[in-house]
Amino acid sequence: MNDPVAELRSALDAAATALRGSGSETDADPGMRLERPKRSGQGDFATNAAMLLAPVLGMPPREIASRLGERLAAQLPVELSHFEVAGPGFLNLVMSDEWHRVGLRRLLExxxxxxxxxARSPERILLEFVSANPTGPIVAASGRHAAYGDSLGRILEHHGHTVAREYYVNDSGSQVLRLGESVRARALGQDPPEDGYQGGYVADIAKRVEGAADESVDVRELADRAVAAMVDGIKATMSRYGVQYDRYFSERSLHEGSPSTVDRAIADVREAEHIYEHDDALWLRTTTFGDDKDRVLVRRGGEPTYFASDLAYMESKRERGFERQILVLGADHHGYVARLKAAFQALGGDPDMLEPLIMQLVHLVENAERTKMSKRRGDFVTLDELLDEIGVDATRYFMLQSSHERTLDLNLDLARSQSSENPVYYIQYAHARIASMLARVGEERVALAVADGCDWSSPAGELHSAERELIRKLLSLPEEIAEAAERRAPHRIAVFALELAQEFTAFYTNCKVVGAEPATLESFRVALCLATRTQLALVLRLLGVSAPDAM
RNA sequence: GCCCCCGUAGCUCAGUUGGAUAGAGCGGCGGACUUCUAAUCCGUAGGUCGCAGGUUCGAAUCCUGCCGGGGGUACCA
Structure with missing residues (x-):
């Protein structure tokens, strides 16, 4: 492991354990924290350990904090500059310049x-997201799912997991047929059926798809062609948006073959005796696993439900060796969670390994009004249109900056007129500035600055507070990654990226880099710039945002 | 009715497995371009953390109730 902050935390744990003695409670207190105080003057790090130990030891918290500090000082004579006991019993730690310099060295390594x-235990994860029906273009709101799923995948991978991304294509069923009917109608110059798709894009498909107006071509066949055309469009949009899937998984493929995946899944749950017949339909007894009511798998008449496909898709994911299944669902699907969990268990899965994440809605606000989006009516803003207006980077950042469990209002007027005010440009600007500086000093000078033999790790003089703060920010990345991964929270990285850019800009404003005297100081600052650039590029990559060298 | 999410600065939002004086961006106001990129920086104003109780050394954070907004509650997909 290469994580100076984690090492500091271990040292603190050791000190706390020693203080507590062997006779008392077993494990370290999980509530013990190594925090970054918000206010200056409260140390570089702070811990509440003493307050948690107080009831165990039966001593005043401040007294414990003082003893804890002394132990830590003995353990870390070089790293720890000094400590203070503050407030109700906080222990504030001030780290030495040496600790910061070593930290920078390790960042560069x-x-x-x-x-x-x-990741404590790396997993094989199947991450399914968007999966919007191929009966229309990708809408702006799906851009949130796409950005979230893609970024979450990148973060999980960086954290040590293996991730496969899939887009589940609903290419069978009545919606698809309805699309075929609508395309046929448009091709013949008629209005689509009332329950069909009214959007203008249907006419475009009708022009592009072969045989649309040819009544000898079956509507079902026409529907397939239309879906294929839609999927091509979806892939193009996703690609433009920087979202790569490992696979577009066809729902229909679940029904193909003999026995099909659907057949096998149903056989499995039948064998486990979770199935019964009622009213000529085949039901899955999901109530066994906490669902409100049982669910139909095969309708009267033999037609399998969408739920049967879901069951089979879960089966497929398990067969392919993914122990964890994450699926990003829209808020309008939260009613499915119970039955999906139940189905997963009926197949013999551990319910904790099926993780439906509910994404709250995106409202597009225009003229101070929320626009309603309906694919049927064709009344929507597409993701492509949004990207035309405000660009990929700004869109992705906007979609990622807030928690997925929070409704997002996307103000189109604001997005259009003030896209340059998007924080993403501030972050990219910091990256571009560094690139420009490093180019100015030249590759050889940079290489010299970071060379092992370079002695900037022990120059004369104290570090500037801006240097110290920037280094600590850089060193906090591992816990940010862990937090973002474990909480499925890419927005944490979006916030971190902005904070890192701010720390860098403060350093830039206060500390001259090129031409700093003595040369060892210039080397140190060049090295710090390089480390910052590397990390800015990294977090931008995790967000799926570009890291330009010039702006 | 029942279930899920949300309510924090004018706007958009962080912070919520309890910690010190609640933060950022944008917008407002006042300043700074002989400078390594001004897409920047400095200063300043702006808050009953929806409301009311409770738990405790300590609550934006946990519990209960209420108010307000959004979503769901199909042999549709």
Whole structure:
């Protein structure tokens, strides 16, 4: 492991354990924290350990904090500059310049793998997201799912997991047929059926798809062609958006073959005796696993439900060796969670390994009004249109900056007129500035600055507070990655990226880099710039946002 | 009715497995371009953390109730 902050935390744990003695409670207190105080003057790090130990030891918290500090000082004579006991019993730690310099050295050694591989038990994860029906173009709101799923995948991978991304294509069923009917109608110059798709894009497909107006071509066949055309469009949009899937998984493929995946899944749950017949339909007894009511798998008449496909798709994922299944669902699907969990268990799965994540809605606000989006009516803003307006980077950042469990209002007027005010440009600007500076000093000078033999790790003079703060920010990446991965929270990285850019800009404003005297100081600052650039590029990559060298 | 999410600065949002005086961006106001990129920086104003109780050394964070907004509650997909 290459994580100076984690090492500090271990030292603190050791000190706390020693203080507590062997006779008392077994494990370290999980509530013990190594925090970064918000206010200056409260140390570089702070811990509440003493307050948690107080009831155990039966001593005043401040007294414990003082003893804890002394132990830590003995353990870390070089790293720890000094400590203070404050408030109700906080222990504030001030780290030495040496600790910061060593930290920078280790950042450079790790490069863009810093903060990677922290997962306690690496998993094979199948991450399914978007999966919007191929009966229309990708709408703007799906851009949130796409950005979230893609970024989450990148973060999970950096954290040490293996991730496969899939887009589930609903290419069978009545919706698809309805699309075929609508295309046929448009091709013949008629209005689509009332329950069909009214959007203008249907006419475009009708022009592009072969045989649309040819009544000898079956509507079902026409529907397939239309879906294929839609999927091509979806792939193009996703590609433009920087979202790569490992596979577009066809729902229909679940029904093909003999026995089909659907057949096998049903056989499995039948064998486990979770199935019964009622009213000529085949039901899955999901109530066994906490669902409100049982669910139909095969309708009266033999037609399998969409739920049967879901069951089979889960089966397929398990057969392919993914122990964890994450699926990003829209808020309008939260009613499915119970039955999906139940189905997963009926197949013999551990319910904790099926992880439906509910994404709250995106409202597009225009003229101070929320626009309603309906694919049927064709009344929507597409993701492509949004990308035309405000660009990939700004869109992705906007979609990622807030928690997925929070409704997002996307103000189109604002997005259009003030896209340059998007924080993403501030972050990219910091990256571009560094690139420009490093180019100015030249590759050889940079190489010299980071060379092992270079002695900037012990120059005369104290570090500037901006240097110290920037280094600590850089060193906090591993825990940010862990937090973002474990909480499925890419927005944490979006916030971190902005904070890192701010720390860098403060350093830039206060500390001259090129031409700093003595040369060892210039080397140190060049090295710090390089480490910052590497990490900015890394977090931008995790967000799926570009890291330009010039702006 | 029942279930899920949300309510934090004018706007958009962080912070919520309890910690010190609640933060950022944008917008407002006042300043700074002989400078390594001004897409920047500095200063300043702006808050009953929806409301009311409770738990405790300590609550934006946990519990209960209420108010407000959004979504769901199909042999549709």
């Amino acid at each position: 790790a490069g863009d793998s810093f903060g990677s591989g922290g």
